[in-house]
Amino acid sequence: MNGTATYDVIIVGGGPCGLAAGIEASKSGLTHLILEKGSITESIRRYPKMMRFFSTAENIEIGGIPFPITGVKANRNEALQYYRKVAGYYKLNVKLFTTVDRVEKHGEAFLVLTTTGQTYHARKVILATGYFDKPRWLGISGEELPHVTHYYDEPFQYSFSNVVIIGASNSAVEAALELYRADAHVTIVHRAEDFRKTVKYWLIPDVKNRVKEGKIHTQFNTCITRIEPGKVCTANLQTGEESELPADFVLILTGYIPDADLLQRCGVELNYETQVPVYDKETFETNVPGLYVCGTVMAGIYTEKVFIENGREHAQAIIDHIVGREVHQVKELIERI
């Protein structure tokens, strides 16, 4: 069934930043529709079940609605409850399980097309599709095997197994600690000489002490050259020495990247190297007039620079621009991009 109404704004993506855009549109008296390919805040729903945000709860609030929790930092379940309640409170018009394939501009208006052939009409479109659907593939043989995943969920399926974790970021360290505590035999393999500096400060002593005790194993300055059933092949980047590690499971936790193809299908130009879309740094309008990027989708390869904390602010600037108000300055816009 195709939508016949013309919305003032269609928002693609029902994550925190897309919801924030819906709230700002609604507050400004604009009709809106949020098209979301999964459940509400689908990315967060797919985060590790036991994850806790590094941001304080107030820093990931949207729509000015307080986020009360017992401690300081919310966990995944609390965040899911919060965003759902906020969406309900603002009566956001959300159509779930609807994947947008592309956006076409016809004259001054937009046609939004879904993968199942539905079409929706809008005066303006905001892309808030995040980055969690596209893992950074290593491009090595065996990466597509069934015992290999780019998403970590919960530890219990890995108990009493050999697990190789590739990467040394927050996700890798959190997974390693949870797995070790669920009796998995964990080895972290990473290209650089240490854990990444961005790892949550409270996790560093925990993981380093477990490494010192020999409870979590590490191979730094090492890359994986091939994955096979039951093992991975490694090469030391300093000595060139090749070896093998037993691996019943391989978790490739090297991050995610926005879907550049989707942006291009919507007519948005990208920097080839950084995959950062062309957009106005104050209004977030892309090279396609009336089409905006909001949240982490505008980060290209620099996803570690845009969070809910600053991405939520894009919404207000975008809606200001759409209604012709003075544009709210986004303080935390990252200079690198």
Ligand SMILES: Cc1cc2nc3c(=O)[nH]c(=O)nc-3n(C[C@H](O)[C@H](O)[C@H](O)COP(=O)(O)OP(=O)(O)OC[C@H]3O[C@@H](n4cnc5c(N)ncnc54)[C@H](O)[C@@H]3O)c2cc1C
């Ligand atoms: C483990 C982990 C911990 C994190 N902790 C923090 C933290 O503590 N603080 C913080 O600020 N940030 C944190 N982040 C980052 C934060 O979650 C993201 O920056 C945030 O989710 C971005 O919000 P968004 O709305 O831009 O994108 P998302 O939350 O990814 O939402 C995008 C939505 O778009 C939907 N979508 C995608 N493509 C389509 C399509 N074609 N059609 C329709 N819908 C589509 C997706 O299903 C998704 O629901 C963390 C990230 C991870 C992975």
